[in-house]
Amino acid sequence: MAGVMKRRLVQAAAALAGLLLGGTLAATVWAQQLVADLSSHLIAITTGFTGTEVVLFGTTDGAGDVAIVVTGPRAPATVRRKQRVAGMWMNTDSLRFDQVPSFYTVAVSRPLDQLVGRPVLERHQLGLPQLQLPVDTALPPEELAAYRSALIRNKQRQGLYAISMGQVAFLGERLFRTNIYFPANVPTGLYNVEALLIRDGEVVSAQTTPLVVSKIGFSAEVSDFARNRPVVYGVAAVLGAIAAGWAAGAAFRRV
Amino acid sequence: MQVYLPIAEMSVNALLVLGMGWLVGFLSGMFGVGGGFLMTPLLIFIGVPPAIAVGTQANQLVAASVSGVLAHWRRGNVDVKLGVVMLGGGVLGTAVGVWIFGILQRLGQIDIAITLSYVFFLGTIGGMMLVESSRAILRRRAPTAKRGKLHRHIWLHGLPFKMRFQRSKLYISALLPAGIGVVGGMLVAIMGIGGGFLLVPAMIYLLNMPAGLVAGTSLFQIIFTTAAATMLQAATNQTVDAMLALLLLIGGVIGAQFGTKAGTRLRGETARLALSLIVVGVALKLAFDLFSRPDDLYTLTMGLR
Numbered sequence: 001m002a003g004v005m006k007r008r009l010v011q012a013a014a015a016l017a018g019l020l021l022g023g024t025l026a027a028t029v030w031a032q033q034l035v036a037d038l039s040s041h042l043i044a045i046t047t048g049f050t051g052t053e054v055v056l057f058g059t060t061d062g063a064g065d066v067a068i069v070v071t072g073p074r075a076p077a078t079v080r081r082k083q084r085v086a087g088m089w090m091n092t093d094s095l096r097f098d099q100v101p102s103f104y105t106v107a108v109s110r111p112l113d114q115l116v117g118r119p120v121l122e123r124h125q126l127g128l129p130q131l132q133l134p135v136d137t138a139l140p141p142e143e144l145a146a147y148r149s150a151l152i153r154n155k156q157r158q159g160l161y162a163i164s165m166g167q168v169a170f171l172g173e174r175l176f177r178t179n180i181y182f183p184a185n186v187p188t189g190l191y192n193v194e195a196l197l198i199r200d201g202e203v204v205s206a207q208t209t210p211l212v213v214s215k216i217g218f219s220a221e222v223s224d225f226a227r228n229r230p231v232v233y234g235v236a237a238v239l240g241a242i243a244a245g246w247a248a249g250a251a252f253r254r255v
Numbered sequence: 256m257q258v259y260l261p262i263a264e265m266s267v268n269a270l271l272v273l274g275m276g277w278l279v280g281f282l283s284g285m286f287g288v289g290g291g292f293l294m295t296p297l298l299i300f301i302g303v304p305p306a307i308a309v310g311t312q313a314n315q316l317v318a319a320s321v322s323g324v325l326a327h328w329r330r331g332n333v334d335v336k337l338g339v340v341m342l343g344g345g346v347l348g349t350a351v352g353v354w355i356f357g358i359l360q361r362l363g364q365i366d367i368a369i370t371l372s373y374v375f376f377l378g379t380i381g382g383m384m385l386v387e388s389s390r391a392i393l394r395r396r397a398p399t400a401k402r403g404k405l406h407r408h409i410w411l412h413g414l415p416f417k418m419r420f421q422r423s424k425l426y427i428s429a430l431l432p433a434g435i436g437v438v439g440g441m442l443v444a445i446m447g448i449g450g451g452f453l454l455v456p457a458m459i460y461l462l463n464m465p466a467g468l469v470a471g472t473s474l475f476q477i478i479f480t481t482a483a484a485t486m487l488q489a490a491t492n493q494t495v496d497a498m499l500a501l502l503l504l505i506g507g508v509i510g511a512q513f514g515t516k517a518g519t520r521l522r523g524e525t526a527r528l529a530l531s532l533i534v535v536g537v538a539l540k541l542a543f544d545l546f547s548r549p550d551d552l553y554t555l556t557m558g559l560r
Contacts, residue, residue, distance in 0.1 A: 047498075049259045050266050075557055080363045082552045088545045091363045091554070102557060150553030157551075184259070184266035187557070219261035219498070226262055226493055234489030237314050237497050238482045241504070245321030248508035252322075 033205035036195035044216035057177040072103025073189030102187035107166030159183040262496035276506020284514025291448030309447030310494030313484040327471025334422040344433035345480035348440025353487040381534030388527035
């Protein structure tokens with residue numbers, strides 16, 4: 001009896017809150033429709049790092065589809081095009097993109113074209129064709145498209161942009177999970193993992209979870225050292241090499 | 256066993272890199288060259304960015320030339336005075352080379368510059384060695400052939416700033432060894448090689464140095480140019496991966512010991528012929544890549560570079 005009473009009280013309170021606050025706090029109510037989290041919020045790149053998998057799991061408040069967008073830190077990037085010059089293939093033209101995600105992958109519970117229309121795909125940058133890659137130079141559309149697809153193709157070859165969409169699996173109606181794979185060459189930085197709940201062709205709820213990819217231990221110390229004190233690092237590298245060469249020469253002297 | 260390279264930001268198979276170090280060390284021990292010209296293309300082949308391959312290779316060569324010079328030092332086969340003069344040019348050349356490297360990197364032309372320098376230098380030197388060693392082998396079979404003149408006086412010997420090098424029994428312009436040093440230093444910075452394959456013939460044919468002193472003296476100055484290149488690459492381009500250098504070093508040192516023993520069983524001209532075939536082979540492979548259509552005409556560089 002007490003349990004039923006309690007649940008009713010909660011439902012009543014929620015209904016009341018919904019009535020009172022109405023649209024002004026819509027986002028708060030939205031957030032409760034979808035809750036998601038990662039099995040780990042830190043990917044540690046150690047000396048033995050060969051890539052890793054992170055599990056994203058969550059629950060919805062009812063039927064619906066889920067899309068997960070993982071975006072790595074954005075950075076400028078240059079795409080260069082080779083042409084034949086005196087018989088040799090060399091870089092002749094280039095295009096600079098301002099804000100290129102270093103990593104990008106999408107996982108969905110059903111093919112996206114069955115779920116939402118183009119405007120929604122574009123608004124949430126769902127899928128590689130919708131990924132926004134701004135440039136600072138004016139170019140004919142077909143040129144721009146060639147550079148853009150080259151950027152995506154190169155990223156896919158490096159394993160940093162997914163070639164196909166991942167699968168979000170539902171366990172029952174509300175519980176979902178998906179595995180996100182990060183290869184050994186994953187760029188470091190702050191990642192955004194966005195979970196979207198889709199109902200009737202609209203995104204009705206969204207939640208963003210941060211994920212940090214960072215070098216840890218020896219490899220972190222080496223790269224921090226190299227970046228922060230480059231001159232001292234150079235001296236240390238030379239001294240280390242001299243010591244190693246000397247030791248080797250001495251060790252093999254009588255062999 | 257996979258090992259993560261902190262500067263290259265990639266994971267490589269440690270045994271593969273050790274094996275590469277061993278193989279190049281073996282060849283360098285056998286032929287008495289640094290082997291950088293083989294290592295840099297191999298590193299690029301397994302996916303190490305060219306800039307990091309070059310910077311790291313310079314670091315590895317410091318160790319290789321230190322261990323190499325010790326043996327020559329004990330036998331007194333190092334002309335320190337001449338080495339120091341070459342070194343003056345070498346450090347200048349390295350600084351200029353690192354500066355050019357940075358500019359080419361920003362222009363997006365560093366890859367083709369590295370490849371072109373390889374094709375040019377390896378092709379020229381390898382071709383000359385090939386001709387010279389096959390002639391020597393033919394001459395051995397026909398012992399009646401005449402010997403050439405021991406010393407030819409060319410315009411190079413008329414340059415100013417003459418200096419006396421007692422150890423090498425030479426009285427030549429200091430500009431000559433310094434100029435050779437400049438070229439060697441630029442090669443270290445741009446190609447990631449010690450430049451021994453260029454320095455050794457230059458010292459023999461241009462300076463007329465006694466052959467016994469050449470290897471030790473060139474290694475002596477390579478220690479300093481590679482050390483300068485390592486420091487400059489680390490400070491300006493941040494392209495020295497200590498982890499990768501360590502792996503190459505371990506493999507290289509062990510390989511060199513085996514190579515030196517194998518080398519003692521080879522005749523001089525046979526060894527030179529074999530080496531020239533390898534050098535020409537690498538040059539031809541790189542030239543072929545330069546002229547054949549790449550799989551993807553577009554390349555991507557992240558970051559500001």
